[in-house]
Amino acid sequence: ERSYLYPVEDAALMSAGDVPLVWRLFFGFLAREGLRREDAATLEWGNLSLALDSSMGHLVLDETKNGRGASWALDPGTTEALRRWRMLCPPGRWVFPTEALPRYRRRRRGQPLHVDHAGEILRRALRAAGIEREKLFQNSNNRLQLRAHDLRATFVTLALACGKSEDWVRQRTGHSSSVMLSRYRREAETAQDLDLGWLKPLHEAIPELTELRLVSRATPPEAYQGA
DSSP states (O other): OOOOOOHHHHHHHHTOTTSOHHHHHHHHHHHHHOOOHHHHHTOBGGGEEOOTTOSOOEEEESOOTTSOOEEEEOOHHHHHHHHHHHHHSOSSSBSSBGGGSSSOOGGGTTOBOOOTTHHHHHHHHHHHTTOOOGGGTOOOSSOOOOOGGGHHHHHHHHHHHTTOOHHHHHHHHOOOSHHHHGGGHHHHHHHHHTTOOOOOOHHHHSHHHHSOOOOOTTOOOOOOOOO
C-alpha cells in the first residue's frame, strides 16, 4: 500500500517554519502538480510561463524521465506561489536551487536541489510539523513509509476524488494507462466519502508567500536570506 497526505497534513507541513522554505515549496509543488521528483527538481524558470496578466501559469517540459514531453496549465495557487517565490529565489536557472537552503555546500552552487534523500527530508519535515499519523512512517510487508515520490499519490488520489478525469491526471503524471491508475481508485473513493477536498492554494498555504505582495513584473529576484 502507498500512503498519501491528507489536505490538513499538507497544510501543517506548508506552514512549518522550521522546515526550509524551498523544501516546503518543492513538496507542495509535487503534491499539487503530480510531477516526478526528478523532473520537478530540475525544473527551470524557462520551463514556466507566469505572465502577470493571467491567473493561470503554463508548464512545458521537452522531455521527462519517461522520455516524453509534457505541457499543462498550472494550478492558479501554484502559479501565484511561483510568482512570489521568484522574488525571493536566488537568481539562476533553477526553480528549486540548492542555494535557497540555509546552509548549502558551496560545491553544489549553481545546481538544483539534491533529492536522492528527499523522502527522509519529507518525513522529518512532517514530524517537525507535528504530523504523527503512523502509517506515514511505517515499513511493513504491506506498506512502505511515505516517500517524496508518493506525493504523486496525494495528487492522483485527491484529483480523482475531486472529480478530475483519468486523462487529466495522466497528462500530468505520465501514467500510460488506466490500469496504472486503478490502484488509486479505492483510496480516491475513501477520500471522496470523507470529503477531504483539494489542497489549500499553495501561495496561501506557505506563510512567507502569503505575506509577500507581488509588486510588479519588473521586481528582480533577490537571494533568499532565511528559511
